[in-house]
Amino acid sequence: MADYDHPQFASPPCFMHELDPAFRAETEDDQAAYDVSRWRKAQRERLIAERLAIPAEERTRLAGLIADRLDKEAGDPNGRIFSLYWPFRGEPDLRPWMQLVIDRGGRIALPVVIAKGEPLEFRLWSPGDKLERGIWNIPVPAAGEPVAPDIVISPLVGVDAARYRLGYGGGFYDRTLAAMATRPLVIGVGYASARLATIYPQWHDVPMGRVIVV
Secondary structure, three states: OOOOOOOOOOOOOOOHHHHOHHHHHHHHHHHHHHHHHHHHHHHHHHHHHHHHOOOHHHHHHHHHHHHHHHHHHHOOOOOOEEEOOOOOOOOOOOHHHHHHHHHOOOEEEEEEOOOOOOOOEEEEEOOOOOEEEOHHHOEEEOOOOEOOOOEEEEEOOEEOOOOOEEOOOOOHHHHHHHHOOOOOEEEEEEOHHHEOOOOOOOOOOOOOOEEEEO
């Protein structure tokens, strides 16, 4: 690394930041965003490791508690579309609750990544429907027209007191919610270990409507 204080330099190689306040502000904002990104990456890795360390039997028990809470928070599922998810890397497994939603007249949609940088698409799914491997090899409906869910159940890696969600870093949920004409109720679900004082929300982050962590 060059030593810019060395006498051979008459002045810093670049001093635009000293002349243009707008340039300085942009640089500081960029550095702050970079610092937040690095911090989030470290927290994400730590929280996922802690989640995976929870014994399978305990995760099953906690998923049951979350399902009980969802019954109260979401209300009668009859006639409504619930977006859920296929469990990944220790996320609460709510597939038994999906069946209960269907049994009570609700419908299930699963999120599908269409392309990097694009909003998610939600496709209806019922047990027995054909699935294919999507991003990260997560099963997704192989076909179907997109639908608009009434309630989105979103798995979270971390969450803060303002209901901002720390996910896997792709920004898919935030991008999707921002693009929806009518925003559904979003309920974040996870384990108590996911709680953070803050995720340092940025301009593109969208807070969830409710949070269930057990």
